[in-house]
Amino acid sequence: PICVGWLFHCTRCSNWHLNAAGGYAIAKDTVATAFHVLERPATIKDDEGHPVAIRGESEVLPITAVLGADKEMDAIIVRVGASDLTPLALASDPQIGDTAYCFSDPHNTRGYFSNGIINRFYTLNATAPADVRFQRIHVSTDWAPGSSGSAVLDECGNAIGHVARIEAISKNAQTPPAAGGQRPTEPNPTYMNMHEAIPAK
Secondary structure, three states: OOEEEEEEOOOOOOOOEEEEEEEEEOOOOOOOOOOHOOOOOOOOEEEEEEEEEEEEEOOEEEEEEEEEOOOOEEEEEEEEEOOOOOOEEEEEOOOOOEEEEEEOHHOOOOOOOEEEEEEEEOOOOOOOOOOOHEEEEEEOOOOOOOOOOEEOOOOOEEEEEEEEEEEEEEEEOOOOOOOOOOEOOOOOOEEEEEEEEOOOO
């Protein structure tokens, strides 16, 4: 497995931190991940941080170049200081109902494997449905903060895409104002969590 993120000196506590999430090789020296994984930490001291990739448990690889990045797409491709990564093939035509797997580190839980299916394909921009920057996939595999950028795989081990975010669907209801003008709020239960991925294509 590959992790990607920042090793940096913190302005709040003066300690060094590793803020890392997921990534996956797409060539022997190239890694893809979510754009937000490599956004500069807000608490980094000036010139005291480095974007890095980590192979396995402890092999730190420098990130030597950004080959492509798009914030709207939430995708970034970087070259790393290695020439022997094992790249994943990219799935060319996944379908709704196909099996989906994810191996990631959700919320500091190391090496969590989950399975599900592809639930749907959709766009974040209805006025430009063909714009690949806004195309997304919902899958029923599990993930959490820390999983971002990890590959979502099909049953043959091809990358369908990578983890982007979680969106909770909630009731968001309010009761009418009570006597005296106070507006009590009902509990706001979460009906379900939607797991959004960036398509590999």
